[in-house]
Amino acid sequence: MNLNIPNMLTIFRIIAVGVIVICFYFDGDTARWWAVGIYVVAGITDFLDGYLARKWDMQSDLGRMLDPIADKLLISVVLMMLVAYGIVNLDNYSIIPAVIILSREILLSGLREYLAQMHVNMPVSMLAKWKTMVQMVSLGFLLAAEAGDKVLPYNTEIGLSLLWIAAALTVYTGYDYLRVGIQHVINND
Numbered sequence: 001m002n003l004n005i006p007n008m009l010t011i012f013r014i015i016a017v018g019v020i021v022i023c024f025y026f027d028g029d030t031a032r033w034w035a036v037g038i039y040v041v042a043g044i045t046d047f048l049d050g051y052l053a054r055k056w057d058m059q060s061d062l063g064r065m066l067d068p069i070a071d072k073l074l075i076s077v078v079l080m081m082l083v084a085y086g087i088v089n090l091d092n093y094s095i096i097p098a099v100i101i102l103s104r105e106i107l108l109s110g111l112r113e114y115l116a117q118m119h120v121n122m123p124v125s126m127l128a129k130w131k132t133m134v135q136m137v138s139l140g141f142l143l144a145a146e147a148g149d150k151v152l153p154y155n156t157e158i159g160l161s162l163l164w165i166a167a168a169l170t171v172y173t174g175y176d177y178l179r180v181g182i183q184h185v186i187n188n189d
Helices: 005-023 029-053 061-084 097-117 126-151 155-187
Strands: none
Touching: 005 029, 005 061, 029 061, 029 126, 061 097, 061 126, 097 155, 126 155
């Protein structure tokens, strides 16, 4: 197993998901800020692992496998915890962008896996990178929730607004990937 620094950062991100979940089992603002802090560090490792792997020429099959898993775990689990604790909910319709984001993650994972069997690579677009950034920032605001509202008025509303923007970008980039993927399937059938 190739445990270089970029891969260890990716593994850290997977472990951080579990620690963020544990933070939800404690009441109070301190637990929220711990969750936010761990989430921010995990988000930074999302950038660093790929950057360092390219810069130091340490790209590996393990990293290519684990990186998307770590990304999807981080986003999906945080969204599910926000739903479970009522921060994202039916009352304010914020469940809609959460479902859109989760659906895209599952749909495109399946599409990428299928296309990989056909040796078709779907590179990440710049807009998809922006979508990920907006999505991660929105979840950071929402993880802070009421604790964040005490420091920054309308913190939760900012997070919910950014979640809607991320969902719109998710639909657009998801459609673009789906269109390209289906074209490959049709051309090879």
